[in-house]
Amino acid sequence: MSTVIRFTRDLSTWICQNLDQGFSPSALIQIMQEQRMAAEAAQAIMQAFVKARRSCNPVPIDHVVVEESSLDYVYQTPIFRPGTSISTSDRVVGIAARAERPMLAVLSNVLSSEECTELIRLAKPRLKASTIVDPMTGKDIVSGNRSSFGMFFQLQENSFIARLDQRISEIMNLPIEHGEGLQILYYPTGAGSAPHFDFLVPSNPANQASLARSGQRVSTMVTYLNEVEEGGQTVFPEAGWAVSPVRGNAVYFEYANTLGQLDHASLHASNPVTQGEKWVATKWMRQRPFVSA
Numbered sequence: 001m002s003t004v005i006r007f008t009r010d011l012s013t014w015i016c017q018n019l020d021q022g023f024s025p026s027a028l029i030q031i032m033q034e035q036r037m038a039a040e041a042a043q044a045i046m047q048a049f050v051k052a053r054r055s056c057n058p059v060p061i062d063h064v065v066v067e068e069s070s071l072d073y074v075y076q077t078p079i080f081r082p083g084t085s086i087s088t089s090d091r092v093v094g095i096a097a098r099a100e101r102p103m104l105a106v107l108s109n110v111l112s113s114e115e116c117t118e119l120i121r122l123a124k125p126r127l128k129a130s131t132i133v134d135p136m137t138g139k140d141i142v143s144g145n146r147s148s149f150g151m152f153f154q155l156q157e158n159s160f161i162a163r164l165d166q167r168i169s170e171i172m173n174l175p176i177e178h179g180e181g182l183q184i185l186y187y188p189t190g191a192g193s194a195p196h197f198d199f200l201v202p203s204n205p206a207n208q209a210s211l212a213r214s215g216q217r218v219s220t221m222v223t224y225l226n227e228v229e230e231g232g233q234t235v236f237p238e239a240g241w242a243v244s245p246v247r248g249n250a251v252y253f254e255y256a257n258t259l260g261q262l263d264h265a266s267l268h269a270s271n272p273v274t275q276g277e278k279w280v281a282t283k284w285m286r287q288r289p290f291v292s293a
């Protein structure tokens with residue numbers, strides 16, 4: 001199905017003038033939304049202008065035609081800081097690699113070996129088999145014998161966890177209160193995870209209460225807590241990245257913008273652990289302070 005979006009000739013002139021002056025498309029989309037234009041319409045119009053100018057075709061004058069599925073994710077300025085390292089209050093974290101589309105980064109020196117060992121020790125007695133939502137019943141079920149085990153710490157549960165929550169919030173550049181409690185995952189030999197998104201799929205009724213309380217998830221940081229003998233990379237098939245699990249290192253990624261779009265290029269999975277075992281600590285950040293159920 002296609003939709004026609006109509007607009008004034010003045011808007012067409014305004015967009016061209018501002019793009020000529022060097023304003024970014026996302027800045028103009030923001031302004032159009034502030035003038036009460038729907039996010040989808042603003043994006044579709046801007047996409048048509050950018051595409052026409054890039055290919056030296058005439059720009060639209062008073063309407064654009066959009067196919068329902070053609071709205072690309074708009075990459076805005078990342079939440080993640082620029083630069084090659086991040087100085088937190090108690091540790092300097094290295095940025096070993098980054099990509100913009102999708103927004104991905106590999107970090108080093110996030111946790112010390114002692115902190116990794118302590119997280120594993122505290123988590124071990126509290127692990128439960130990880131569950132997935134059964135597509136038939138909507139209920140949580142254990143996802144077979146190749147799955148992982150997990151647990152959640154409460155946010156700032158004790159002084160040790162509070163110190164890590166603080167450092168992680170500084171790295172992820174969002175207030176500590178926006179974080180869900182730190183999750184620990186344990187993958188025995190043979191376990192991995194299927195390709196998935198970390199954002200909450202809005203059309204799933206099971207997510208609606210949580211989205212209403214705390215807003216969407218916007219970013220993830222997965223920190224590796226042990227050395228995996230073989231396998232266990234975090235893979236991003238759309239980006240073509242495979243991040244090796246190295247103790248104390250982390251992979252960070254973002255997937256939601258202020259236009260309400262979700263970046264499907266953030267799809268990721270854990271390769272099965274072929275030798276040894278794998279432990280990770282995952283932090284998810286929300287648009288607003290996290291309120292648990």
Ligand SMILES: O=C(O)CCC(=O)C(=O)O
Nearest residue numbers: 198222233234270280282
């Ligand atoms: O274990 C990994 O490498 C990925 C973990 C993950 O995707 C998650 O916790 O959401």
Ligand SMILES: [Fe+2]
Nearest residue numbers: 196197198268
């Ligand atoms: Fe994930």
